[in-house]
Amino acid sequence: MISISVDTNTCSNYGQCCFEAEDIFSLDDKGVLQFIPQADDSRLEELENAADACPMQAISLTQS
């Protein structure tokens, strides 16, 4: 499994991650980021793309 964490102090809700993995990251009605904190290993490349795309570099991934 891959654990996903977002530094909410840094996250500025730019939503770039949502475009890379739209079923894991989304912006709610108020424009605030929501995300599912765990994903299957098969999603690693997409999640790395999402972490790379974050303008604030607020996403970290841990594989276990």
Next chain:
Amino acid sequence: MSAPVVVVGAGLSALRTAESLRKNGYDGPIRVLGEEPHLPYNRPPLSKQVLAGGIEVEELAFPMRASVSDVDWNLGVEVVRSDLAAGILTTADNRTIPMSALVVASGIRPRQLPIPGPQKGRLLLRTIEDALHVRGRMSAGIRLGILGSGFIGCEVAATARGLGCEVDIVSLDSEPMIRPLGPDLGAGMRTHHEQHGVRFHLGRTISQFTGDDQVTGAILDDGTHLETDLMIEAVGSVANTEWLDGNDLDLGNGVLTDGYLSVVHSPIPAVAVGDVARHPNALFPGEPLRIEHWSMPTDMGKLAGKTLAALLAGKKPEGSPFTSLPSFWSDQYTWNIQSFGIPGAASEYRLVEGTYDGDCIVEYHDSSGLIGVIGVNRTAELLPYRRRLLARYS
């Protein structure tokens, strides 16, 4: 041991290319030569959170993946000449550095117009040092002059108003951010800034700086005299390619690459990435473009590393050519602007949601159809547009 792959430049595109070289099987030495004294760091916050004081510069460094832990970072090193056929670079302190292959990642520098008057106190915003210098002098009540109304000029203006500075923007353009936004959304952007107290001097430039030895103001070409405590110039950029002169490369507005980001006419394996590269994009056939959006180094680095790994293994690059949907975001006051595609190349604008002076979605078209979309506070609704743009290449 064979000579290393040398990366000239130590920004985001250098990091992403190094990661991709490893991912694509190149396990030889990688040596990075960077002019700035920093490991790769994130620049967009410089004009926003760093100036506003919400982020410290130590937090800007990009995390490093384990795959690039053995990359040899040589910082504070300026490359001044190159002989690609001989596989040699020369540094400002006259050292000769051998290479088996080259990654051109030398980026851009801010353009500075020749303007008479005192030259001390002409400030730019590109590096950590620039941002710290400006931040140290930006405080409530000071009078800030900004030359240029592009991304950096507008973002600095919004940040400065947030800090309580007086802000005057001088720009030759008829609306702020007109090149990416077009005239109508640009006018909306102007109104948004004006409502927050920014004064615009559009269609104007600075004829002369005033002050004894330090800039304390400017005279515009219509005779207006602005008194300023701080003057920041943000009038575009110049690609850092002088060190490649004499190698018979196409260096007109950046380094020309082919569709796999390989440097055209290079006698050794070489790729160009990031702000310095002028590249074709299969999504938008036509003239190769040099695009300075933050999304580009990551997209380009991923393919360029694959291309270079193939060339170093004596193979031709294969698979899809460079296919990237450029994107940018910008936040100014209550506006979160999100763009996909190349709206700056559009000949037609269609407002499809909202109004130009508030939340909206604008489509950008040329004769080939939809080439870009911009949303203001509508980021979550842009997914279908993004899919339509990506479907241009299949």
